[in-house]
Amino acid sequence: MASFISCPHCGIRPKEEFTVRGDASVIRPEPDASDEAWHNYVHIRANPRGRTREHWQHVFGCRRFLVVERDTVTHEVYSVTDGGSR
């Protein structure tokens, strides 16, 4: 089965049009936060099984960064929103 992502700007597209840009749930620390907070933000990532939030860039379409909420096991997509709309 093909994996489709429903881009809020372009419509239903195959995953080949997108690039996954990593975890969208990490929050950038304040500039004066501790080294450990920055280390965690830059380097440390979970490898979750199940529901995740990721940045996907629609590189072959509108080139916008999207936040895709999906299941890493079933690839069921729960929501796709524009990354700038938060």
Next chain:
Amino acid sequence: MSFQSRHPLEGKAGSAVRAVDHLEIPRSVAIATVLSRLSDAAMVVAGFAAAGDLTMRNVAPGEWLVLSHVERAVNLERRLAALLADIAEVVDQSEGRVLLRLSGPNARRILAKGVAVDLDPSVFTVGQSANLRCGHIAVNFARSGENEFELIVFRSFAESLFEDLLAMGREFDLSYGFSGGLADQG
């Protein structure tokens, strides 16, 4: 030294006979990119509508390609900049993009080999446009008629896309050839 415009597919000879399915290469098309803030997008679209004779293609939110088959590139850029002053940026792309027009009864079947959107006219309607992937190349894709599609591609990808389209259309005996060429003269 004056700049000599050369079409990237210039060396292609064209088919001896035009088949029912045809890939047309309009020789001179003025193309400009228009960029605006999201909050000004509705005003930009209204500006295009007011101009009347401009063909507008959706790229992304707040980004469009504008085509003219009659105007020269500098004139199109100047006119758009005046029309959309203060609400959008306009950059001429005429030398940077290439327009290809595929038409014929089998156009949909040819494109279905490289394009992953539903090309049924009730889904992708006449006049609709979007950026998408054709094979391995990003193109701006538009339906200009029931069985007519226009692809705008970056100049350096034009030959590759052209060869891909010919291969995709080979089973339907797809022909190709240049058209037009008046707008750049004089």
